[in-house]
Amino acid sequence: MARRPASLALRLTVSIGAVITVVLLTFGWMVQQSINSHFVQQDVDELNAVVQSLTQSLSEPPASQESDMLKGRLAAAVSGHHNAQFRVSDIHGNVIYASPNSDLDGFARLTPITGSITIDSVKIWRDKGQTYRGAVVQLMKKDLQGDEPLTLAVATGINFHLHYLESFRSYLRIITAVACLIAILATWLAVYQGHAPIRRISREIRRIKSDQLFIRLIPNTVPVELTELAVSFNDMLDRIEDGFQRLSNFSADIAHELRTPITNLKTQTEVALSQARGVEQYREILYSNLEEYERMAKMVGDMLFLAQADNNQLKPELVSVNLVTEVQDLFDYFEAWAEERSVSLIRQGPVLCVQGDRLMIRRALSNLLSNAIRYTPSGQAVTVSLAANSSDTVIIRVENPGLTINPEHLPRLFDRFYRADPSRQRKGDGAGLGLAIVKSIIDAHGGTVTAQDEDGQMVFEVALPKATVK
Amino acid sequence: MKLLVVEDEIKTGEYVRQGLVESGFMVDLARTGLDGHHLALTEDYDLIILDVMLPDVDGWRIVQALREAKSATPVLFLTARDSVEDRVKGLELGADDYLIKPFAFSELLARVRTLLRRGTTPVFNAQLQVADLVLDIPRRRARRQEVRINLTNKEFALLELLVRRQGEVLPRSLIASQVWDMNFDSDTNVIDVAIRRLRAKIDDAFEPKLIHTVRGMGYMLDVSSAS
Numbered sequence: 219m220a221r222r223p224a225s226l227a228l229r230l231t232v233s234i235g236a237v238i239t240v241v242l243l244t245f246g247w248m249v250q251q252s253i254n255s256h257f258v259q260q261d262v263d264e265l266n267a268v269v270q271s272l273t274q275s276l277s278e279p280p281a282s283q284e285s286d287m288l289k290g291r292l293a294a295a296v297s298g299h300h301n302a303q304f305r306v307s308d309i310h311g312n313v314i315y316a317s318p319n320s321d322l323d324g325f326a327r328l329t330p331i332t333g334s335i336t337i338d339s340v341k342i343w344r345d346k347g348q349t350y351r352g353a354v355v356q357l358m359k360k361d362l363q364g365d366e367p368l369t370l371a372v373a374t375g376i377n378f379h380l381h382y383l384e385s386f387r388s389y390l391r392i393i394t395a396v397a398c399l400i401a402i403l404a405t406w407l408a409v410y411q412g413h414a415p416i417r418r419i420s421r422e423i424r425r426i427k428s429d430q431l432f433i434r435l436i437p438n439t440v441p442v443e444l445t446e447l448a449v450s451f452n453d454m455l456d457r458i459e460d461g462f463q464r465l466s467n468f469s470a471d472i473a474h475e476l477r478t479p480i481t482n483l484k485t486q487t488e489v490a491l492s493q494a495r496g497v498e499q500y501r502e503i504l505y506s507n508l509e510e511y512e513r514m515a516k517m518v519g520d521m522l523f524l525a526q527a528d529n530n531q532l533k534p535e536l537v538s539v540n541l542v543t544e545v546q547d548l549f550d551y552f553e554a555w556a557e558e559r560s561v562s563l564i565r566q567g568p569v570l571c572v573q574g575d576r577l578m579i580r581r582a583l584s585n586l587l588s589n590a591i592r593y594t595p596s597g598q599a600v601t602v603s604l605a606a607n608s609s610d611t612v613i614i615r616v617e618n619p620g621l622t623i624n625p626e627h628l629p630r631l632f633d634r635f636y637r638a639d640p641s642r643q644r645k646g647d648g649a650g651l652g653l654a655i656v657k658s659i660i661d662a663h664g665g666t667v668t669a670q671d672e673d674g675q676m677v678f679e680v681a682l683p684k685a686t687v688k
Numbered sequence: 689m690k691l692l693v694v695e696d697e698i699k700t701g702e703y704v705r706q707g708l709v710e711s712g713f714m715v716d717l718a719r720t721g722l723d724g725h726h727l728a729l730t731e732d733y734d735l736i737i738l739d740v741m742l743p744d745v746d747g748w749r750i751v752q753a754l755r756e757a758k759s760a761t762p763v764l765f766l767t768a769r770d771s772v773e774d775r776v777k778g779l780e781l782g783a784d785d786y787l788i789k790p791f792a793f794s795e796l797l798a799r800v801r802t803l804l805r806r807g808t809t810p811v812f813n814a815q816l817q818v819a820d821l822v823l824d825i826p827r828r829r830a831r832r833q834e835v836r837i838n839l840t841n842k843e844f845a846l847l848e849l850l851v852r853r854q855g856e857v858l859p860r861s862l863i864a865s866q867v868w869d870m871n872f873d874s875d876t877n878v879i880d881v882a883i884r885r886l887r888a889k890i891d892d893a894f895e896p897k898l899i900h901t902v903r904g905m906g907y908m909l910d911v912s913s914a915s
Binding site for chain 1: 695721775788790842866868869870871872875876877878881882885903904905
C-alpha cells in the first residue's frame with residue numbers, strides 16, 4: 219500500500235514555518251553580528267585613543283626622568299578610559315610602567331606586535347574572570363623622547379559588552395521562538411481558513427444522493443483555484459447521471475420486454491389448459507409458444523453480448539478484414555430480402571481493409587445494413603460507401619433515404635431498447651438492441667460510430683482503424 | 689447410434705434425451721459428472737454431449753480423461769457462459785463443437801448429425817437426387833422433371849444443403865451459417881425470403897412439394913409431405 223501523502227495543512231505549515239524560522243534566525247544572527255562588530259569598533263577606537271594619549275604623554279619632554287612624574291602623566295592620560303589598562307616596557311622587556319591593578323605581562327609576552335590597532339588586529343584574552351580586548355604596539359624612537367623604542371600593551375575590559383551581548387542573545391532567542399510559534403500558528407490558521415471552501419464543497423457534494431444527481435456545484439462561487447475541480451466534478455456528475463439514467467431505463471426496459479412475452483405465454487397456456495382441446499390446437503399453442511421463446515432467447519443472448527462488452531470482455535481477434543468482401547457477402551445475404559422490399563443495394567469506394575475481428579465486424583455491418591434496408595422506402599436504394607481517411611482510419615458510410623427520425627433523437631439511436639418511434643415496437647424488428655450491439659463492437663475495436671441526418675438521408679458513419687500493411 | 693448426455697439440470701437433461709430418442713438415437717443420460725466420467729470411459733458411444741458446469745467432476749475433466757484414454761469419440765459441449773476463453777479451452781482440450789445455452793433443440797440436433805457424419809468419409813456424388821429433383825454438383829445445375837431450373841449461386845448452395853441433409857430439420861441459424869457464413873442471429877426474415885424464392889423455383893410448378901417448413905424450428909427437404 220502506498221503511503222498516504224501528508225495533509226495539506228501540515229505541508230504548508232511545516233514549509234512556511236521552516237522558512238520563517240530560518241529568516242528569523244538569520245535576522246537575529248545578523249543583528250547580533252552587527253552589534254558585536256559595533257562593540258569591537260568601539261573598543262578599537264578606545265584603544266587607539268589610549269595609545270594616542272599615552273604616546274603623547276611619553277613624547278612630552280621629560281622634565282625629569284623621575285618616574286613618579288611620568289607615572290602621574292601616564293595615569294592622567296588614561297583617566298577618561300577607566301576600563302583601559304596598559305603596560306609600557308623597553309626593548310628588553312623591563313616594565314617601565316604599568317597601570318594599577320593590571321596584569322598584562324602574559325599578554326604582552328605572547329601577543330605579536332602589530333603596526334596599528336584595527337578590528338582585525340585586536341586580540342581577546344581572559345584573565346581572572348575578566349575578558350579583555352587589546353593589542354601590543356611598538357612606539358618608535360622618533361615619536362619618543364627616549365633612545366629606545368618602547369613596547370606598549372593596551373587592553374580594555376569588555377565584560378560589560380559581553381554581558382550585554384549575552385543577554386541580548388537570550389532575549390533574541392526567546393523573541394525568535396515566540397515569533398516562530400506565532401507565525402506557525404498563524405499559518406496553520408490561515409491554511410485551515412483557506413481550506414474552508416473545500417469543506418464547503420465537500421458538504422455540498424455529500425448532499426448529492428443517488429436520486430439527486432441533477433444537483434451541480436456552481437463554479438463561480440468557489441475560489442479560482444477550485445473552479446477546475448468543481449467543473450470536473452460537474453462533468454463527472456453529468457456522466458454518472460447519464461449512465462445512471464441509462465441503467466435504470468435499461469432495467470425497466472428489460473423488465474418490460476420480458477413481461478410482454480411472459481404474459482403472452484402465461485395467458486395462452488392458462489387458456490389452453492382451461493378445457494380439453496384437439497391435438498392440432500395444442501400443437502398450434504406450442505408453436506406459438508416456441509416463437510415467443512425464440513424471441514426471448516435471442517434477446518437474452520443479445521443482452522449477454524452487451525453485458526460482456528460492458529465488462530470489457532469483448533476481445534476482438536484482430537486480423538485484416540477486407541471490407542469489400544464483407545460488404546459483398548452481406549449484400550448476397552440480404553439480396554433476396556431487399557429485392558422483395560424493392561430496395562436496391564449499392565456499394566461504392568475502393569478496396570480497403572480494417573484491423574478487426576471478422577465475425578464481429580460482419581455482425582455490426584449486418585445490423586447496420588438490415589436496419590437501413592428496413593427503413594428504406596420501396597423503390598429506393600441503400601448505399602454503402604468505403605473511404606480511406608488520411609489519419610489511418612477507414613470510414614464506412616451506410617446511408618438510406620427515408621429518414622423518419624427527429625434529428626434530436628439521433629445520438630440516442632445506439633441506446634439499448636431505444637426506439638425513435640414507439641409504435642414500431644414488437645413488429646418483428648427485434649428488441650431494439652441491434653444498434654447498441656453495433657456500438658459495442660465498434661467501441662471494442664477502438665472505432666467510432668455516429669448517426670447523422672444529411673438532407674433527409676439517414677447516414678451511419680463508422681470509423682475503424684485501417685489494417686496495418688504487412 | 690448411441691449417445692451419452694451428461695447434464696445435471698434435470699429438465700434440460702430429460703428433454704434433450706427425449707428429443708434425441710425421438711429422432712432415432714439411443715441415449716444414456718448421466719446426471720452427475722462422476723457418472724458421466726465413468727460411463728464415458730467404460731461404455732462405447734458415438735457421441736457425447738457434455739454440460740461444462742457440473743457440480744462434481746466438470747465437463748473439462750471428462751473431455752481430458754477421454755482424450756488421455758486415446759478415445760476419439762466426438763464431444764459436443766454445452767456452456768452457459770458465452771466467453772471466448774471457455775470456447776477456446778473446450779476446443780483445446782479436445783471437444784469437437786459447442787453450443788451456448790439457451791440453444792434451440794433443432795440446432796443441437798443439426799450439430800449432432802454434423803458431428804456424427806464427420807467420421808464417415810463423404811461419398812463424392814457428382815449428382816444428387818431427391819424424387820425427380822436432380823442436382824449436378826460440378827456444373828451447379830438443377831433439374832426437375834427434366835426441366836432445367838435457373839438458380840443463383842446462393843440458391844444452389846441452399847438447395848444443395850437441403851438435399852444433402854434430406855429429412856433433417858435445419859434451423860435458420862444453421863442455414864445462415866452454412867450458406868452465407870453468417871454466424872449470428874439476424875433479426876430479419878432473410879432466410880424465410882430466400883427459402884420462399886427457392887420454393888417458387890423448385891416446388892411451385894411441380895408435385896410433390898419437397899421443401900417443408902417446420903414451424904418454429906426451420907426447414908426440411910423431404911419427399912414425404914408429413915407436415
